[in-house]
Amino acid sequence: MATVIKKGKIPNKTIKIPQKNTKGKLRKEFVLEGLGCANCAAKMERNISRIEGITNVSVDFMRKSLALEIEEISRTDELIAAAEKIVKNIESQVIMKEKMLSKELAKEKVHDNEEHAHNHNHEEGLNKKELIQLSIGAAVFVIASIFEFSFWMEAALYIISYILIGGEVVVQAFKNIVKGQVFDENFLMSIATIGAFSIQQFPEAVAVMLFYQVGELFQDAAVNNSRKSISSLMNIRPDFANLKLGDEVKKVKPEEVNIGDLIVVTPGEKVPLDGTILEGKSMLDTSALTGESVPREAAVGDTILGGFINKNGLLTIKVTKEFSESTVAKILNLVENASSKKAPTEKFITKFARYYTPVVVVSAVLLAFIPPLVISDASFSEWIYRALVFLVVSCPCALVISIPLGFFGGIGGASKNGILIKGGNYLEALNNVEMVVFDKTGTLTKGTFKVTEIEAFNEMSKEEILEYAAFAESYSNHPIATSILKAYGKEINKSDMKNYEEISGHGIRAEIRGKQVLCGNAKLMEREKIQYDSIDTFGTVVFIAIDKKYAGHIVISDEIKEDSKMAIQGLKSIGIKKTIMLTGDNSVVGSKVGQELGVDEVYSELLPQDKVEKLENVEKEKSSKGKLVFVGDGINDAPVLARADIGIAMGGLGSDAAIEAADVVIMTDEPSKIVTAIKIAKRTKSIVMQNIVFALGVKAIILVLGALGIANMWEAVFGDVGVAVIAILNSMRALKVKK
DSSP: OOOEEEEOOOOSSOOOOOOOSOOSOEEEEEEEETOOOHHHHHHHHHHHTTSTTEEEEEEETTTTEEEEEESOGGGHHHHHHHHHHHHHHHOTTOEEEEOOTTOOGGGOOOOTTOOOTTSSOTTTOSOHHHHHHHHHHHHHHHHHHHSOOOHHHHHHHHHHHHHHHHHHHHHHHHHHHHTTOOSSHHHHHHHHHHHHHHTTOHHHHHHHHHHHHHHHHHHHHHHHHHHHHHHHHTTTOOOOEEEEETTEEEEEOGGGOOTTOEEEEOTTOBOOSOEEEEEOOEEEEOHHHHOOOSOEEEOTTOEEOBTBEEOSSOEEEEEOSOGGGSHHHHHHHHHHHHTTSOOHHHHHHHHHHHHHHHHHHHHHHHHHHHHHHHSTTOOHHHHHHHHHHHHHHTOOHHHHHHHHHHHHHHHHHHHHTTEEEOOHHHHHHGGGEEEEEEEIIIIIEEEEEEEEEEEEOTTOOHHHHHHHHHHHTTTOOSHHHHHHHHHHOSOOOGGGEEEEEEETTTEEEEEETTEEEEEEOHHHHHHTTOOOOOOOOSSEEEEEEETTEEEEEEEEEEEEOTTHHHHHHHHHHTTOOEEEEEOSSOHHHHHHHHHHHTOSEEEESOOHHHHHHHHHHHHTTSOSSOEEEEEEOSSSOHHHHHHSSEEEEEOOTTOHHHHHHOSEEESSSOTHHHHHHHHHHHHHHHHHHHHHHHHHHHHHHHHHHHHTTOOOHHHHHIIIIIHHHHHHHHHGGGGOOOO
């Protein structure tokens, strides 16, 4: 497609920048020790959100955490107490502890002696006492099944076996009913198995409870393994820092180190804090932050970030940021809180589960009593059994556990590749991207300017042209000026320069060694009525005139990143409808970059506020469900990043503005990672949809077969815990992302 070149206009209006951060609210986060039921977590979230004065409640089952925002800060203690009461009512054994927001997920400790309201410890599996009890119950069940006893003896053995295997399930179900918590897995399993006893299906009642408990054990192991896998992805928190005090080195916590302190990092150690290298050189493993396997060389004067691993050299580093403000702390906090921003699919499943179980339970009651009343030869025992199948399969845990785990896995897999996605909502939104809008400088180009061409006229040499330009630009910090001074490479004696004048939007006028020098853009030449050669080139052109005569020009170019073209091609290959570039550069430079990369449209000569206006105009072209992405460097593009459906910041390493402003942060400077992010999002959504279809499909089949009298309670238990285990294992695939 041919590139369309469009010039921007400066509007005479104020641009309102939407604020993504909530102000005037107190955020609190708590660890929920002993939380083991995904359905209960959903109930906690729903009930706490009803407390007046508390907003944005998120209970994360995978991280076992509760995050909430308090509007009425004066009532903080009262509101937290109300939230804790709800937690205790739903899960009496859960301990709610406040947690530091920057604390690493992997460092959260789980008490080995935690009891769980569902009759076992979901974090560590069944403890030794419970395993022995389950084994004895299973042995009694086998004896009762193999040997022939009288009816009452057989019934007694089955009852003893049932109490040993599932007694605590029944007790907990009774406690929950007293608290008003009815439709949970304890209640469903208790009613189903006690119902089986009532119609004298003793072996099946005990066997179903045994199968359920063993299935729960496997489910707990799968969830626990998932937690560990996700935690290990972000195992970048440094454990200590070697603080240099004179000639001594003391091992301290990273939080104890202050700005300006010196730390020593030996080969093989993790860099604990952000800083500047004062002594030594080494190769750094940056893979934990960037996902890049190739080590990076670092030497004196280079910036180094916490989380990097020092491969081979001894480094002395001057700390530039406290640990709480360091890049590694910000990344850990970002990833930890990502799951609090739930995807629409996740919210739907939570809402669906709220209604699904009561509907199935009511259906079971109707199935148990209506057919025997209207069908002449139907027996109550037969239809009650069919109803019990409904009860067993009605627990929605497979969906409530596996869907959030799928999104969390996708976020974890992306972070392993140097892509930080701030929430499941953004991960899901990436599935619907129709247009991608890029900033040019620092995003598609390297943002590092250098002199690429010098032309001299009227008996001037190239060296003289560069020297006059360097003198004229010596007072400026602009990247163009810096590149000219770097190319000149000599010391500037400013006493040789007089009558220095900066002409806004045009350039510089100065007297250098008795000569009148003009240095600036084409507008300056036209303003001073100097004839010059018009240049059509990729870079920025600086024209020089001496004593009112054109002397030559210097071309400063910004290099295109190596994989920018591949990124544009990759986006088109995965179905992105349009790619657009916004730049403050002139139309000649904008058009050449756009044509080289294959961008569909280019808007040039834009100020930051113009970019917001252009983005709003472009947004009108997408469909109602489509999403618009803006990709910028995160420093100068905060207004546009905030305005886009999804803001992606490039080069997040060391850039606080990038981490704060964007919804997705690419930790390297590679635009091609945007394609990777979208592919990860699509794969994650595919896994989530597989789980939804599989879980609901199996449950629907068992419900139909159960109503027809074909499926028994064994199949129903598989439809509960078996499906949950398979869905959890499938969700874990989201963690594995190919490079």
